[in-house]
Amino acid sequence: MNYIKKILSGWCAAGFAGTAAGVVGIAGIVGTVGVISAFTVASALPAYANSVLDGQMVFSAGHASLQHWLLPVSPEHPDDNKPTAARIALGKQLFFDPRLSGDSNMSCASCHHPSLGWGDALPTGRGAKSETLARATPTVINTGYNPIQMWDGRKKTLEEQALGPITAKQEMNMDLTVLLDFLKANKGYQKAFADAYEDQPLTPELVAKAIASYERTVISRNSHFDRWVQGDSGAMTAQQIRGFKLFVDPAKGNCSVCHSAPNFTDNGFHNLGLASFGDAKPDLGRYTEKPIRMMKGAFKTPTLREITRTAPYFHDGSASTLEAVMTHYIVGGVVKTNVSPNLKALTLTAQESADIVAFLQALESPFVEVALPQLPLH
Ligand code: HEC
Numbered sequence: 610m611n612y613i614k615k616i617l618s619g620w621c622a623a624g625f626a627g628t629a630a631g632v633v634g635i636a637g638i639v640g641t642v643g644v645i646s647a648f649t650v651a652s653a654l655p656a657y658a659n660s661v662l663d664g665q666m667v668f669s670a671g672h673a674s675l676q677h678w679l680l681p682v683s684p685e686h687p688d689d690n691k692p693t694a695a696r697i698a699l700g701k702q703l704f705f706d707p708r709l710s711g712d713s714n715m716s717c718a719s720c721h722h723p724s725l726g727w728g729d730a731l732p733t734g735r736g737a738k739s740e741t742l743a744r745a746t747p748t749v750i751n752t753g754y755n756p757i758q759m760w761d762g763r764k765k766t767l768e769e770q771a772l773g774p775i776t777a778k779q780e781m782n783m784d785l786t787v788l789l790d791f792l793k794a795n796k797g798y799q800k801a802f803a804d805a806y807e808d809q810p811l812t813p814e815l816v817a818k819a820i821a822s823y824e825r826t827v828i829s830r831n832s833h834f835d836r837w838v839q840g841d842s843g844a845m846t847a848q849q850i851r852g853f854k855l856f857v858d859p860a861k862g863n864c865s866v867c868h869s870a871p872n873f874t875d876n877g878f879h880n881l882g883l884a885s886f887g888d889a890k891p892d893l894g895r896y897t898e899k900p901i902r903m904m905k906g907a908f909k910t911p912t913l914r915e916i917t918r919t920a921p922y923f924h925d926g927s928a929s930t931l932e933a934v935m936t937h938y939i940v941g942g943v944v945k946t947n948v949s950p951n952l953k954a955l956t957l958t959a960q961e962s963a964d965i966v967a968f969l970q971a972l973e974s975p976f977v978e979v980a981l982p983q984l985p986l987h
């Protein structure tokens with residue numbers, strides 16, 4: 610434990626200022642100073658330190674040893690893009706506006722739809738002219754907490770990511786000059802940009818910044834599981850608590866080695882031996898960004914928060930239910946070349962597998978209705 614404390618205090622010194630607001634917010638919910646520091650620090654810990662913390666957990670609602678699973682109140686943001694009400698409101702308009710696409714018929718929300726867990730419920734996305742895309746649409750829920758974006762990690766920040774789908778031929782297929790002409794000619798948008806970014810000239814970068822500010826508000830941190838971690842002993846069923854134990858147990862589910870605290874991701878890349886890796890020309894995933902052998906067919910570990918809302922699963926949409934996902938893990942993958950060393954066949958009874966699924970269901974929070982923004986016509 611001592612060495613963890615060292616990491617913790619080192620990080621506190623370096624990073625505390627940045628999250629002070631978040632810490633104050635959490636204090637109201639969790640209540641004790643001890644808990645706050647454990648939680649604050651955990652979000653910046655490397656996965657291995659989190660698994661040490663997992664090994665010390667006491668499975669009792671509200672126990673101090675569970676607090677590294679709680680997320681900060683809001684994701685961190687770049688210094689030059691502090692969230693304000695005006696930026697978030699503008700970002701929301703842009704996120705839902707189909708006029709940001711070449712055919713004026715597709716917005717971010719066409720694929721990242723709030724009614725469908727901020728995804729599209731399809732095995733793989735449908736883009737411009739209804740063409741089928743190569744990969745599944747990930748949810749944007751909690752993506753603001755992650756330091757790396759996309760299945761292959763080719764983008765880091767949400768600001769870097771946002772213009773990609775707008776300009777991609779297969780997606781929104783929009784020319785940025787045309788987009789800027791449209792926004793500048795639209796009085797409503799002119800005013801919204803002026804309110805949000807004062808004297809800054811309207812550029813594609815500002816479009817991306819506003820969208821990113823909005824995405825950072827799409828968060829899940831009020832699930833049954835979170836409430837149990839915060840001390841509500843009735844928030845999870847006995848079966849869900851058993852499932853959580855199995856989820857973190859290296860000899861059982863071994864899930865949290867990759868789906869680690871607090872956002873159920875290590876932000877790493879792993880080849881899970883999906884059947885599609887056996888295709889003649891498989892999707893090489895992270896390898897296209899980092900050409901080392903380990904990364905062949907490796908994809909980013911997705912968050913599992915709100916996972917009941919985002920079927921089908923995996924980057925190729927090959928598992929339609931959580932039970933199908935469990936079947937895949939129990940056999941330890943289909944195509945065994947280059948699978949992650951952390952992926953092993955599991956010894957789980959049918960009951961234990963069902964317990965893990967029940968736990969995954971506890972990662973759902975009450976549905977948040979999203980009011981559509983009014984879009985400026987001119
Ligand atoms: C045509 C469907 C489609 C549209 C439209 C679309 N996306 Fe996506 N989005 C995807 C797919 C598919 C991926 C994964 C692609 C990959 O990883 O190669 C993705 C990935 C992302 C990610 C990364 C999430 C993660 O966990 O790594 C973010 C963030 C995102 N999109 C935001 C947006 C924003 C903002 C817009 C609008 C400007 C948008 N998307 C428009 C389909 C779409």
Ligand code: HEC
Binds near residue numbers: 919923
């Ligand atoms: C070796 C790391 C690793 C382990 C161990 C692991 N996962 Fe995963 N998980 C991943 C990666 C990486 C993906 C995405 C892989 C892909 O699509 O190619 C994923 C995908 C998933 C998905 C689908 C998510 C989505 O949005 O499509 C679920 C559900 C899931 N895992 C649950 C579990 C459970 C439950 C366990 C334990 C029984 C587990 N995982 C063990 C790394 C891991």
